[in-house]
Amino acid sequence: MAAGQWDARLAPLHDFCGVESNPVPAKALLQRLGIGHGVRLPLLPLSTCHHGEADRIVELVRDLETHNGREPLAA
Numbered sequence: 001m002a003a004g005q006w007d008a009r010l011a012p013l014h015d016f017c018g019v020e021s022n023p024v025p026a027k028a029l030l031q032r033l034g035i036g037h038g039v040r041l042p043l044l045p046l047s048t049c050h051h052g053e054a055d056r057i058v059e060l061v062r063d064l065e066t067h068n069g070r071e072p073l074a075a
Contacts, residue, residue: 024044
């Protein structure tokens, strides 16, 4: 797949990573993928208003992994 096509498919992930202070969105996605344990103080968990989008982004990541022929990141 060409770089431009990958960039377009990853755009929602890039956008999501900016919805709250770094690294909260990234840690929320990793936790949903079974990687890590979320955030520690002084960080706060991802705001509930972003949970639905986080779930959609995780499905995007899983779809990208499946169609790339790679093993999933987490079991």
